[in-house]
Each structure stands twice: as structure tokens, then as C-alpha cells.
Amino acid sequence: MANLTNNDVFLAFSTYATIVILKMMFMAPLTAYFRITRKAFSNWEDTAMGKKEPEERKKMLQTNPDVERVRRCHQNDIENIIPFVVIGLLYAFTGPDLSTALLHFRVFVGSRFIHTVSYVLALPQPSRGLSWVVGMITTFSMAYRVLTTALLL
């Protein structure tokens, strides 16, 4: 245990993994915000707040472009941040230099914040595409080190 908490790369990983997971979790309240302000819900029981008339409630069972956009951004986070966390953890155990590890963690987490802003604000491409690619390459780079260091098939 002391091994891990005395290890700077593991501490850095813990910090950046927690930050980027919290960013991912933030998409949920953002979705809720858009659902409430746009009156666009998926579940009948969610439409009971305030309005009580069945016709009013039925209208609220709709899809909304802003809600769907945030949900796609959330899904993209799941598809990219979770691989980063898994491979980043294994990478931290391969004993990389702290500066190299920090570079990977900072570039990835930075790219995902830019990705979220690009997606939610619908910035023109290639802002979102580039930030997604940068995150992918960072994870691939760590995966390469894991496989070349730990390969046991």
C-alpha cells in the first residue's frame, strides 16, 4: 500500500483520472438541466414535476436536439475516458518517468475538456474531431508502453 502512495506516477494518475471522471459525471446534471429547461423527458414519471394534466405531460415525452447533443458528448466521454483510465492505471505500473507520465495525463485530460466545450457549444469542425484524435493518440501511446513492457500472452 505504501508502495503505491509513495509512487509519484500513481499519485499523478489518481489526480488526473479523478478530475476527468468528475468531468464525465458532470455531463449527467448538464443533461438534466437541458431536459428540464427544454421540457424533454424519456420517462413518464419524470414529467410529473409542476404540470399535472396528462396532455401537457405527454408533450414532454419528446427528444430535443440540445439534450441529444449533451447525451452524445456523455457517450463519447464513456467511450474514451474509460479506456484512458484502464490503460493509464496499467501504464502507471510500468514505471514511466514522472515527466513523461504527466505529459500523457495532462494532454489527455486537456483534450477531453476541449472536446466537451467543442461538442456542447457545437463549435465548427475540426475542433471536436482534433481533440478526440489527440485523446485517442495519448491512450494509444500508453497502451504501446504497457504492451512492450508487460507483454505476457
Next chain:
Amino acid sequence: MANLTNNDVFLAFSTYATIVILKMMFMAPLTAYFRITRKAFSNWEDTAMGKKEPEERKKMLQTNPDVERVRRCHQNDIENIIPFVVIGLLYAFTGPDLSTALLHFRVFVGSRFIHTVSYVLALPQPSRGLSWVVGMITTFSMAYRVLTTALLL
């Protein structure tokens, strides 16, 4: 290695993380159950069981409210349980008291079971909303300890 398996917080984390991941995996057979009983599939090749006439099969390529409800519940599990597992693992390495750690793990796992029951049975709000918020707060509490203990930017 012995460090980890002699560590009670890590053992407790392993237990609760496994239980709540198994609960999440259970959503897949539940989806299959509703797909089969409601005859609502997404893939043409899945409609070949029993019925063989193309018109009958085409009708089975439909969405069904019960199937979609279980799928949304599954997706919510992914969005909440995976952050818990990641942050909970890092939290276990920060050396919390066993009783404090157990409190976090039990509250989170309990909240997710209540969330699933509330969602699948479509219980009136705020049952589902509250159980979701309780799980989020538990994860935030562990993330706070990780960041205050391990912060290395």
C-alpha cells in the same frame, strides 16, 4: 500483492465493486428477456428464432417502451457505477478507516439497487432521482478524499 489482500479496505472494495458490477451485468439478460417477450429486436438476424416468414420478422424490428426503459437503466448504471469503481479503487489506496470506507461502499451499492428497482418498475419520482443523487454524492465524497490526499498536478 500480499499488501493488497491483507488490506481490509481493498477487500471490502473488491466485494462491493464486484456485487455492483454483477448488478449492472444483470441488466443485459433483463433486456434480452423483454426483447423476447415483447418481440422487439434491433437486428434482423435476431428475429429468426421460431418465426421464419419475412413479414413476421420485419414486424419484430421495432422499439418497445419496456425494452427502452431497461436499456436506459443499464446506461445510467454505466454512467454511475463505472465512475464509482474507478474512484473507489483510488480511494481504497488513500488509506481511509474501514468503517468510513464501508459506509461509502454500502450506501453507493444500496442506492444503485434502489435506483434499478425504481427505474424498472417506473416508481413515482423522486424515488429514482433521489437514489441517483445519493450515489453521485457518495462518489463525490470519495473523489474529494482522493484529490485532497493524492493531489499531484
Next chain:
Amino acid sequence: MANLTNNDVFLAFSTYATIVILKMMFMAPLTAYFRITRKAFSNWEDTAMGKKEPEERKKMLQTNPDVERVRRCHQNDIENIIPFVVIGLLYAFTGPDLSTALLHFRVFVGSRFIHTVSYVLALPQPSRGLSWVVGMITTFSMAYRVLTTALLL
């Protein structure tokens, strides 16, 4: 730290977890490939490549069966590979025999490659269903060992 990198089961887990996560990440460029070749996008800003006339771009905001199939395959990966990674990591800490652990990791990773091929090529059932079940059983088997070894409620 040395404990972990001297541990063969952990090295084997690192190898197979990285390979299967990379396989999952590959679904994203595959989705992009189908989106571009089928001209089926979800975001207005993604339709600006090449064509500039608004009517042409509006037509590209469509769903396409091939894109949706790859996306369902990606989602199924998330629902199955992430539980494997979490439970596999905890399983590696329970001190299983290397040969038993390798069997679990190889069967799971093999089943997911077969699952992807079955899904993307729309092979007749039960090819996809069986490969999915085999992966689930492998994860359950590891979860059983984690719970019987590490149980601390």
C-alpha cells in the same frame, strides 16, 4: 510496485486487458468510416466536409443501418469489456494459478473478437449470442473467485 510487475498474473491481465480495450476503441474509427461512406451524421457541424449547400448537408443528418449496427456493437463492448476489466483486475489480486488466469483472459478476449466479427458482418445467430454468453460466463467465473476469496461485507 515491484510486487505487481513481478507478478505474472498481473502482467497477463495487463496484456489482455489492453488488447481488448484497444479492440473496443477500434469501434470508434469504424463508426467514423461508416458515417463518412454512408453520409450519415448526428451533428450539423460534421456535415461541412466537402459539401457546403445547406440542403445537401441536411440530408446527411440521417441514421443509417450500418452505422447503427457498429454503434450497437460498440455499446455491447462497453457493457461487457468494462466489467471484465474491473473484475479481472480484482481477480488478478486473488492469486489464481497463471494457467487458470490465462485461460479466463484468453477465452474472454477471443469471445469478444468473435462477437465483433459476428455483429459487424451480421452473421446468423447463434454466433453472436454464443460469443456474448461465453464472455459473460468467463466474467462470472472470475467474479465468483473474487467473492469467495475477498468477501468482506
